[in-house]
């Protein structure tokens with residue numbers, strides 16, 4: 001596979017890069033942050049790109065075409081947690097642009113390339129795209145939009161020879177996760193440690209996931225011969241579909 005991974009410098013993104021590199025794939029890392037890309041191991045190619053920037057998106061398409069990319073994975077995103085009383089329109093729009101709209105823009109741009117290659121497009125969503133969370137309305141809205149979008153376009157894309165899949169993981173111990181948990185704990189004036197313990201106790205498996213576990217699931221979903229499921233929900237049992 002020749003894979004392009006967006007958010008490659010993030011916690012989940014760099015684990016996905018490692019999984020694909022270990023399997024012998026050619027891997028291009030894409031991130032909005034040059035500094036973040038420095039953290040991704042052994043990239044064959046790297047590119048700083050903001051999916052909301054037209055010029056950068058065109059450059060990205062050219063690079064993907066030159067390199068015959070046949071597998072695109074989006075692992076980028078931002079924390080959208082905030083109490084409703086503090087959720088500004090600007091912040092809501094930013095969360096929707098980065099977490100949702102940028103993915104549509106990337107897909108639309110890459111569809112001709114993926115059609116030619118018979119390729120796959122895999123999106124990291126979240127269990128927050130299937131189950132509401134208090135103090136997390138913007139994030140949930142951005143992720144619900146993605147889970148609906150994947151389900152509605154996967155059939156159309158399949159007819160064009162392109163596999164579109166989404167993954168909705170539960171809790172994974174990354175900076176994004178801890179940033180949201182801080183908000184949740186503060187909203188009920190609970191010490192963070194106590195909140196984190198409570199959250200883990202509510203996971204039937206008894207622990208949060210590692211980034212390597214989720215990277216393994218993404219590897220599985222990105223295979224062209226994986227026909228089911230359209231959405232994979234690897235949680236510790238706290239969200240079951």
Ligand SMILES: NC(=O)c1ccc[n+]([C@@H]2O[C@H](COP(=O)([O-])OP(=O)(O)OC[C@H]3O[C@@H](n4cnc5c(N)ncnc54)[C@H](O)[C@@H]3O)[C@@H](O)[C@H]2O)c1
Nearest residue numbers: 007009010011012031032036076077126171172174176177
């Ligand atoms: N951590 C969790 O518990 C968890 C659970 C379920 C789903 N997720 C989802 O997984 C994805 C990755 O989460 P993470 O915990 O690895 O976060 P992270 O903050 O470690 O990584 C996110 C990466 O995305 C990059 N990025 C941000 N905006 C971008 C943009 N516009 N264009 C390109 N790159 C951009 C950042 O620079 C960063 O490298 C997110 O979509 C998140 O919602 C996370």
